[in-house]
Amino acid sequence: MTGMYENQSERLNYEFYRRDVLDVAPDLLGKWVVLNHGGSRISRLTINEVEAYRGFDDLASHARKGHTKRTEPMFGSGGRLYIYLVYGIHWMLNIVTGQENNPQAVLIRGAGPFNGPGKLTKALGIDHSYNTEDLVQSGRIWIEGPGERVFIERGPRIGVDYAGEYWSKISWRFYIK
DNA sequence: TCAGTGATTAGG
C-alpha cells in the first residue's frame, strides 16, 4: 500500500556516480547510506562528511602511485566501493566515481551519529568483503536520494599531511554545516 | 602528545 506519506527516496544510479568526484562528493551530503544486514535489520544514515581523492597528481590519493592490486577498484567506473584497511585497524569506506581508468573516490567520513571513517565502518559492520561492491546492484548496501536539504561547508582533508603543501591544504573535504 | 595494528608496497 502506497500511503501519501511514504518516503519517495530512490537508489542512486550509475549516472550519479560517473561524474567528477568534486561534483559527486558534495552531492552525497544529506543523502542516505542504506545497509541491509539481513532479516529485517536495516540501517539508514544521513551522510554528513566526505572527502574527494582524484587522479594521479593528487599526492594524497592512493592512485598517485598508479595501478596496484589494492587500488584496482579506483580505476573502475563510478558506482562501486573501494574498501581498504588503514593503520592495521580501520576499514575505510570509499565510493568510486567518474569514468574507467580515471581513478577517483569519495571517502565517507561520517554518517548519522557516527563521526570518523573508522568508527562508521565499525558501527555498520563494513569490512573487506564489501570491496568492489556495486552500489547500483547490491542487495546489502546502496545510497538513496534525493536526500535532505543541507548547508555545505568545506575545508582541508584530514590525515594527509604527507601530501605536501598544496595537496594537504586543498579544500576537498565537504561536510554539513 | 603518542602507541597500537597489520595489509600493502617498494626494494634487495
Next chain:
DNA sequence: CTAATCACTGAG
C-alpha cells in the same frame, strides 16, 4: 625476504 608507510582512534 625486509622495512617503511599509513585517507585512524582512544588513552593519558
